[in-house]
Amino acid sequence: MSSRTLPLLFINLGGEMLYILDQRLRAQNIPADKAKKVSAIPGWIEADRKRVMNDIITTMFNKKFLEELFKPQELYSKKALRTVFDRLAHASIMRLNQASMDKLYDLMTMAFKYQVLLCPRPKDILLVSFNHMDAIKDFVKDTPSILSQVDETYRQLIEMYTPLSSGEFQLIRQTLLIFFQDMHIRVSIFLKDKVQNSNGRFVLPTSGPVPHGTQVPGLIRIFSCTGEEITRLKFNNGGNYTTALREGSFDIFGDRVTKLGTNMYSVSRPVETHMSGTAKNSAQHTKVSAAPNPLAKEELNLLARLMGGLEVQKPGNTDTDFRINLFATDEEEEEALISRPDELSYGVINIQATKDQQANAELAKIMGEFTESGDQSPSVSNKGDDLLAMMDGL
Amino acid sequence: MYHKEKSIQIKNSASALYNNLSVLRIAPRRLTHFTVVHANMVNMVSASWDGLNYTHRQLQSKEPNVATSTSLIMQAAFCVLPSRDLLVVTSQKGIQMYESDGSIMVYWHALDTPETPTAQAVFARGIAAVYENYICVGVSSGAILVFDVPSKGSNITLSEVLEEHKESITDMASECSGSQECIANLVTADDGGNLCVWKSGEEFQLLNKIPGFDMSCSSVKLWKGTVVAGYGTGQIRLYEAVTGILHAEINAHARWIYSVDVAPFSGLLLSAAEDSLVRVWHMTITPETNSVEVAHLHNECVTDTQICGAKFCDGDGYAFAVTGYDLSEIIRYIQS
Numbered sequence: 001m002s003s004r005t006l007p008l009l010f011i012n013l014g015g016e017m018l019y020i021l022d023q024r025l026r027a028q029n030i031p032a033d034k035a036k037k038v039s040a041i042p043g044w045i046e047a048d049r050k051r052v053m054n055d056i057i058t059t060m061f062n063k064k065f066l067e068e069l070f071k072p073q074e075l076y077s078k079k080a081l082r083t084v085f086d087r088l089a090h091a092s093i094m095r096l097n098q099a100s101m102d103k104l105y106d107l108m109t110m111a112f113k114y115q116v117l118l119c120p121r122p123k124d125i126l127l128v129s130f131n132h133m134d135a136i137k138d139f140v141k142d143t144p145s146i147l148s149q150v151d152e153t154y155r156q157l158i159e160m161y162t163p164l165s166s167g168e169f170q171l172i173r174q175t176l177l178i179f180f181q182d183m184h185i186r187v188s189i190f191l192k193d194k195v196q197n198s199n200g201r202f203v204l205p206t207s208g209p210v211p212h213g214t215q216v217p218g219l220i221r222i223f224s225c226t227g228e229e230i231t232r233l234k235f236n237n238g239g240n241y242t243t244a245l246r247e248g249s250f251d252i253f254g255d256r257v258t259k260l261g262t263n264m265y266s267v268s269r270p271v272e273t274h275m276s277g278t279a280k281n282s283a284q285h286t287k288v289s290a291a292p293n294p295l296a297k298e299e300l301n302l303l304a305r306l307m308g309g310l311e312v313q314k315p316g317n318t319d320t321d322f323r324i325n326l327f328a329t330d331e332e333e334e335e336a337l338i339s340r341p342d343e344l345s346y347g348v349i350n351i352q353a354t355k356d357q358q359a360n361a362e363l364a365k366i367m368g369e370f371t372e373s374g375d376q377s378p379s380v381s382n383k384g385d386d387l388l389a390m391m392d393g394l
Numbered sequence: 395m396y397h398k399e400k401s402i403q404i405k406n407s408a409s410a411l412y413n414n415l416s417v418l419r420i421a422p423r424r425l426t427h428f429t430v431v432h433a434n435m436v437n438m439v440s441a442s443w444d445g446l447n448y449t450h451r452q453l454q455s456k457e458p459n460v461a462t463s464t465s466l467i468m469q470a471a472f473c474v475l476p477s478r479d480l481l482v483v484t485s486q487k488g489i490q491m492y493e494s495d496g497s498i499m500v501y502w503h504a505l506d507t508p509e510t511p512t513a514q515a516v517f518a519r520g521i522a523a524v525y526e527n528y529i530c531v532g533v534s535s536g537a538i539l540v541f542d543v544p545s546k547g548s549n550i551t552l553s554e555v556l557e558e559h560k561e562s563i564t565d566m567a568s569e570c571s572g573s574q575e576c577i578a579n580l581v582t583a584d585d586g587g588n589l590c591v592w593k594s595g596e597e598f599q600l601l602n603k604i605p606g607f608d609m610s611c612s613s614v615k616l617w618k619g620t621v622v623a624g625y626g627t628g629q630i631r632l633y634e635a636v637t638g639i640l641h642a643e644i645n646a647h648a649r650w651i652y653s654v655d656v657a658p659f660s661g662l663l664l665s666a667a668e669d670s671l672v673r674v675w676h677m678t679i680t681p682e683t684n685s686v687e688v689a690h691l692h693n694e695c696v697t698d699t700q701i702c703g704a705k706f707c708d709g710d711g712y713a714f715a716v717t718g719y720d721l722s723e724i725i726r727y728i729q730s
Contacts, residue, residue, distance in 0.1 A: 001468075001517065002515050003511040003512065003515055004513060072511045072512055073511050117700065121626075121650075122650070165561070165585055165586065165608065166585075166608070166609055166610050167561065167564065167584075167585025167586070167626070170610060170612075170626065170650065171515060171562075174409070174410045177409070177410040177719060178409050178410070178433050181407060181409060181432075181433065181719075181720060182407055182720060184720075197698065201720070202698065203698055204697075204698045204700065206669065206670060206671070206695060210628070211648075211649065213609070213627050214627045214629075214645075215627070215628070215645040216645065217645050217647055217669075218645060219644070220642065220644045220645075220688050220689075220690065221643045222641065222642050222686065222688065223640055225639050227639075227640070233688075233689070236690075236693070237648070237671075237693075238671060238693040238695055239671070241648050
């Protein structure tokens with residue numbers, strides 16, 4: 001539908017991902033003077049945590065990547081977007097097992113679905129995006145090089161979205177809602193705050209301030225042919241509404257007014273998702289993405305730009321691998337992987353950076369744009385397989 | 395005034411699209427067809443009046459001779475013409491017309507979709523059957539395609555393209571009072587809230603343009619020469635179609651309105667919005683004296699649901715049906 005949806009989807013999901021990772025990294029934090037292996041999961045010292053956040057944010061806001069992102073295009077399939085985020089989550093020294101990655105993605109998507117649904121006006125999705133951007137900016141405030149990338153993204157968002165009409169924003173919102181259709185994963189932080197019901201559906205209150213530009217329902221006005229008001233009738237609106245709040249700021253800086261899109265996680269509130277009870281709902285899970293996608297090539301371009309930033313993976317070395325677990329224990333994580341209902345599997349395209357020089361040639365070119373500190377890169381050869389063909393072979 | 399009846403289960407949940415419910419009552423066969431759009435599919439269920447039989451059918455948005463399609467559907471609506479009923483389905487790729495039971499596709503019209511996506515989305519949305527044998531469909535560019543429909547067969551032709559709107563068409567409606575005396579018999583609405591009033595014929599005539607306020611008009615009806623329009627601000631406005639005089643303004647909903655419907659024999663008005671509420675009103679319109687009255691009658695709250703479709707199931711408004719985003723059922727209410 002709307003060809004301007006992907007940047008908002010990516011930035012907001014990315015923002016949620018950063019909130020969650022930041023919370024988990026802090027939760028697994030070990031003070032610098034005790035930094036030694038005390039469990040199977042090495043502790044995170046503050047410097048490492050900052051490095052992980054910086055690495056991911058740098059990749060997210062890479063110039064070439066954003067260029068591709070902001071092009072008019074249809075939304076990616078769920079599978080392709082999940083793969084993009086898989087790669088993004090691994091753009092640093094941090095490692096996530098499949099179960100933790102699944103959970104991370106569940107949390108990200110349910111959080112943004114909640115924000116999209118609860119936005120009073122479709123245009124408020126832009127304010128939600130700015131809330132995420134503001135937080136990202138705060139994560140990298142000490143690193144000027146990344147900061148300038150983030151500022152550039154603000155400008156692109158403002159340029160692309162502020163001229164849009166309310167109807168065009170509603171089309172974007174409707175496109176997002178189709179993407180999130182039938183997702184009812186229960187998130188414990190939402191259940192505790194009573195914003196989500198036990199059946200996985202979000203609570204939509206019939207009270208509170210009306211959106212900016214809307215009047216509180218309850219009035220019928222009748223006019224004469226000359227435009228004078230002849231009658232005024234009141235009716236019971238069945239809710240408990242109040243007048244609208246002031247409008248949030250759509251500038252680079254400013255009070256966004258809405259709390260949607262701000263960081264709802266803190267170290268003391270572990271976030272869990274519940275798999276049981278969602279299987280029933282997912283029986284209606286749409287099979288739209290199963291059809292061959294004529295836009296597959298475009299999706300993979302974006303993927304490739306991200307993949308270019310990956311180092312060639314050495315065999316896992318538990319001493320240097322920094323693993324993050326979204327569950328309380330390793331056992332829980334393993335259990336989650338085994339018991340995940342089939343319908344909820346993301347069917348992630350498993351892409352490993354291959355050691356095949358020819359296949360890597362195309363990527364190597366792009367890699368050049370990503371690599372900052374001269375990490376090893378495969379030797380460049382000018383001939384490369386067609387990107388699509390390479391993907392088909394994986 | 396109304397109470398809830400047994401819901402009809404559908405195969406997929408409803409997508410968040412304007413006017414996402416269409417109802418066709420077939421009295422001779424004592425059944426009613428309902429259609430609800432889910433992404434690239436139309437869920438059709440035919441319910442017998444005795445409540446014992448439900449037949450389901452799914453239609454995909456599909457170009458003929460193309461194996462699969464990921465084209466998203468914007469709207470599906472029944473079109474009732476004097477000689478036949480058709481089901482029209484509009485999507486990102488084009489317009490499909492089926493026999494009203496969804497059994498055969500009788501016509502396909504492809505939209506001009508660019509090779510690479512452009513910033514402005516391309517799709518068809520807004521469907522109306524117009525006196526005497528026309529079906530009008532809106533396009534994202536603002537154009538309105540007028541199709542000439544023969545009394546039977548598939549020789550449907552594009553008769554005219556009306557280019558008056560500059561923004562995407564959201565909805566359109568033909569005069570539903572059944573009166574032949576109304577001069578205007580079509581109203582079209584767009585994303586800027588602008589309304590155009592037309593008279594059908596070999597060449598459609600533009601009778602009036604009612605400007606919007608930069609706020610999308612998502613659903614519109616035309617009854618006894620009065621335009622009933624629902625807006626993104628939650629307001630409903632009643633305009634005299636030919637003159638553009640504003641007769642009534644209702645602060646009806648706290649969120650974007652997704653559907654308005656009129657029961658032509660009784661003057662009942664149904665409105666539904668993202669705020670979870672369906673409201674029933676009564677309109678008294680006397681064209682001779684130019685007087686309009688509106689009274690609020692009833693509220694129904696569909697808890698935790700953003701409503702995307704609401705229609706009366708009969709001309710008197712004795713029953714109505716509702717669909718909501720992520721909901722896999724058609725909720726029904728009948729008068730107590």
